[in-house]
Amino acid sequence: MLLATEQPSLLHPDLDLLSTPDLIAALADDQFSALRAVQAAAPSLALAADLAVERLALGGRLVYLGAGTSGRLGVLDGVELLPTFSWPPERLVTLIAGGERAMFRAAEGAEDDEAAAVSDLERHNLNAADVLIALAASGTTPYVLSGTAYANRLGALSIGISNNPGSPLLRLAQVPVALDTGPEVISGSTRLKAGTAQKISLNTLSSAIMVRLHKVYGNLMVDLQVTNIKLRRRALSLTVLATGAAPEQAEDALNEARDQVKTAIVMLRLNLSAPAARAVLAEAGGSLRAALEGAGPV
Incomplete structure (x- = not known):
């Protein structure tokens, strides 16, 4: 058959x-x-x-x-x-x-x-x-x-x-x-x-x-890997969208965060340094939402 x-x-x-x-x-x-x-x-x-x-x-x-x-x-x-x-x-x-x-x-x-x-x-x-x-x-x-x-x-x-x-x-x-x-x-x-x-x-x-697995915040792709100019522009746009920061501020944060969008967003939203932002994210199990809301791992 x-x-x-x-x-x-x-x-x-x-x-x-x-x-x-x-x-x-x-x-x-x-x-x-x-x-x-x-x-x-x-x-x-x-x-x-x-x-x-x-x-x-x-x-x-x-x-x-x-x-x-x-x-x-x-x-x-x-x-x-x-x-x-x-x-x-x-x-x-x-x-x-x-x-x-x-x-x-x-x-x-x-x-x-x-x-x-x-x-x-x-x-x-x-x-x-x-x-x-x-x-x-x-x-x-x-x-x-x-x-x-x-x-x-x-x-x-x-x-x-x-x-x-x-x-x-x-x-x-x-x-x-x-x-x-x-x-x-x-x-x-x-x-x-x-x-x-x-x-x-x-x-x-x-x-x-x-x-x-917390690779997305809202509907934003916040865990992308920045490997070229196009993705760098995308990372900058995502950081601006998630924080409301000016593009210049977002770019500075991304530079300090070594192009890690999640880290840059936490830096700008919580007014933290890159190492402190990474620590907050780690405590939240990699969840950007939990890091921003102070809820710990979800």
């Missing part, structure tokens, strides 16, 4: 006969199913976020595991956490079947290598404190299933994201996230709306985790 993601779409059986404008419209319109699938999976994503935060708050790592398109999307989500939220690189592992070269050239046969998944996770010393995000559109990829089973044996938290409800990955993962996107407009091409749904769910899940 064909998986839902592999079944022929009934919407556009003559896709190749469409005019180019109609072809573009058909491909674009089909993507709306991806968003609806993520919205339907919201309760599972919320549970995944809450359970992940429990582990990560105690020092666990985020580990992404996938193959092909799913693996590349996992790597993309993971590597963006450093500049966006200053997530420590030593607390991030991104694994794709076939290794780093598979990011740039398809290595489809690698997804069948069950032993490689265990070997990859062993090499990175996966342990019970970690959070594994396992990705497979089909939910049947041997590399991903083997890695998820290994994570379960170690006591790590396993979150499985698949586009086929009832798939082996969703039955195996401790927190299953079913993204029911159905058949693709180009039959079987899960780089389309199945991939879009995975990208949205990863954005949603990792962002929610980072909010809960």
